[in-house]
Amino acid sequence: MTNPKYRLGTEANRIFMASETYELLRFGTGFPAPNGGSGWLNADGTLDPSHGVETWITSRMAHVYSIGSLLGYPGAGELADQALKGLTGILHDDKNGGWYPQVHEDGSHEPGKVCYAHAFVILAASSALLAGRPGAKELLDDALATYDRHFWDDQTGLAVDTWNTEFTELDPYRGLNANMHTTEAFLAVADATGDNAYRVRAGRIIDHVLGWAKHNEWRIPEHFGSDWSIDLEFNADKKDDQFKPYGATPGHGIEWARLITQWALSSFANREGAKPYVEAAEQLFARAVADGWNADGTVGLAYTTDWNGKPVVTDRMHWTLAESLNTSATLLAATGKEEYRDWYATFAQYVDEHVIDHKGGSWFHQLDKDNNVIGTVWPGKSDLYHAFQSTLIPFLDPAVSIATAVKNAA
Numbered sequence: 132m133t134n135p136k137y138r139l140g141t142e143a144n145r146i147f148m149a150s151e152t153y154e155l156l157r158f159g160t161g162f163p164a165p166n167g168g169s170g171w172l173n174a175d176g177t178l179d180p181s182h183g184v185e186t187w188i189t190s191r192m193a194h195v196y197s198i199g200s201l202l203g204y205p206g207a208g209e210l211a212d213q214a215l216k217g218l219t220g221i222l223h224d225d226k227n228g229g230w231y232p233q234v235h236e237d238g239s240h241e242p243g244k245v246c247y248a249h250a251f252v253i254l255a256a257s258s259a260l261l262a263g264r265p266g267a268k269e270l271l272d273d274a275l276a277t278y279d280r281h282f283w284d285d286q287t288g289l290a291v292d293t294w295n296t297e298f299t300e301l302d303p304y305r306g307l308n309a310n311m312h313t314t315e316a317f318l319a320v321a322d323a324t325g326d327n328a329y330r331v332r333a334g335r336i337i338d339h340v341l342g343w344a345k346h347n348e349w350r351i352p353e354h355f356g357s358d359w360s361i362d363l364e365f366n367a368d369k370k371d372d373q374f375k376p377y378g379a380t381p382g383h384g385i386e387w388a389r390l391i392t393q394w395a396l397s398s399f400a401n402r403e404g405a406k407p408y409v410e411a412a413e414q415l416f417a418r419a420v421a422d423g424w425n426a427d428g429t430v431g432l433a434y435t436t437d438w439n440g441k442p443v444v445t446d447r448m449h450w451t452l453a454e455s456l457n458t459s460a461t462l463l464a465a466t467g468k469e470e471y472r473d474w475y476a477t478f479a480q481y482v483d484e485h486v487i488d489h490k491g492g493s494w495f496h497q498l499d500k501d502n503n504v505i506g507t508v509w510p511g512k513s514d515l516y517h518a519f520q521s522t523l524i525p526f527l528d529p530a531v532s533i534a535t536a537v538k539n540a541a
Contacts (some may be wrong), residue, residue: 137461137479139472139525144479150520151487156199158492159515160210162192168217168234169193173511175491183235189217190251191516194534197258199521201537211264218252219270227297229277244294246282246309247374253278253316256322258534273519275320279303282313286530287359288335291537303357308374310336310420311383314390315532318397322535333394340387341411350379350438351387363438370435371444381423382451388412388419389458389524392465396530416458420474423451427500428480432459445500448509452482453494453521460525475525482521494518 135143158176162169169192171182182188193214199207221234224244232248233241248265256271281298282290290313293302312402314333321330343361346350354375370377393397395408402409422440423433425506432451433442463471485502486494495507520533527536 133473133476136386137476137483139463139475139479143313145526147479147483148522152202152519153204155209155493155515155519155522156196156204158177158512159192159195160206162514163213164217166217167213167220168222169214169514171511171513174488176493176512179511180236183233184217185233186218186221186222186230186245186248187223187232187251188514189214190248190255191514193218193255194251195515195519196259197262197264198519198534198537199257200262200264201534201541208262208264211259211262215259215264215266215270218255224296227501229279229281229298231296233406237340240296242296244281244296244298246290246292247312249274249278249282250290250309250312250316254312254319256317257316257532261323261534261538266475271320271324280314282309283332288332289339289359290336305355305357305359306375307340307351307353307355308383310340311387311390314394318390319395319532319534322397322419322532330394330398333390334398337394337408338511341391341408344387344415345411347412347438348440349384350422350436351384351415353378353380353383356394371508376435376444379422379440380435381419381432382434382448382454384415384419385451385458386454388415389454389461391415392458392461393530404491405465409489412458413466415427415460420455429500429502431485431498431500431502433500446505446508447485447498447500447502449486449494449496449498449515452478453517456482456521457524461529464529476507488512503522 132208135141136147161176164170168184168189170178173179193211196207196211222230229244231240232245252274256267256274259267260271292304292306292309314336317333319330321327352361354362366372366375366377391408391412395405399405422436426433426442427445431447434444434446434448436442459471459475488495493512495504496512497505499505
């Protein structure tokens with residue numbers, strides 16, 4: 132019989148995850164960098180100065196502590212403001228517009244303008260707006276204008292990936308990771324502001340993704356050329372790339388399944404309209420767990436597989452388990468099928484036994500296939516975003532983005 136601590140719908144599970152919500156918020160309070168923004172957190176919650184200040188990490192922490200303030204966590208609003216200070220200050224390119232990927236310890240800027248990071252600025256600003264943080268509206272307006280001008284390709288219905296610093300040269304690479312977080316950001320904006328145009332855009336991205344997945348046995352291609360031609364061999368010589376790994380990423384299949392379900396439930400007035408999309412999300416989830424879960428003889432979710440479903444990088448990343456909790460709960464809410472409650476319990480037990488650092492706080496970000504802590508791709512405990520969200524999303528309205536859902540539930 133499943134331990135009630137891991138079973139969604141029990142008081143024991145709610146207490147378990149609520150305690151994790153507040154433990155994570157406590158762990159991350161040391162994130163502010165001296166000149167604004169968020170540093171990269173070490174395993175003990177101190178800052179790793181070698182990473183400087185990064186836009187995506189800063190945006191994630193602004194998002195988390197904005198939600199923390201909506202939850203009433205003491206000092207969370209002021210911490211969100213410290214992250215926002217980085218987005219309006221040192222990380223912002225006042226000359227060319229947009230945000231630098233990173234400001235190094237010596238004050239120099241990492242070149243380029245990256246869609247992935249800009250999507251997170253939108254997410255952060257929308258959450259800060261809901262939390263009533265000073266300057267959030269102006270930041271959101273700037274982020275959306277920049278994104279619309281440079282990253283959103285309205286003709287295709289997808290986002291481009293990377294520009295040079297001056298926004299004069301566009302890299303030919305196209306990728307789905309940035310489009311996944313764009314989908315998340317667009318849904319967040321639609322919910323926070325009522326501007327449904329961004330929900331419609333999210334749907335356009337989703338239709339592309341499902342078209343590719345259906346023709347690839349529900350394994351989602353990740354990498355593309357400038358004309359959106361699929362490149363299944365991308366990074367075959369660097370299979371464990373931090374942001375662009377080779378092959379299929381089961382964790383992304385799972386994460387897309389949740390976002391697709393959220394979009395469908397929020398886009399159709401009745402469940403019948405949403406049904407084909409929810410069924411497609413179920414296919415993505417089923418493929419991901421069939422390929423990745425316990426696939427190499429030990430418990431956990433393999434990071435990547437080849438295009439036949441054979442594990443390639445067998446490390447376990449904490450974010451994949453966080454998204455597994457979110458998606459299993461979301462599919463349970465959308466379908467009523469008890470198999471998703473069972474999956475949630477399986478994932479929750481694994482997280483408790485292997486991923487949560489019960490001594491040091493937060494979650495271990497990377498384990499090897501035998502569930503030993505390693506840091507080759509994700510050293511330390513960079514930020515709270517994935518883990519924090521997974522302690523809340525399973526208990527919120529599955530049709531609504533997390534910050535709006537928290538505010539609605541308050």
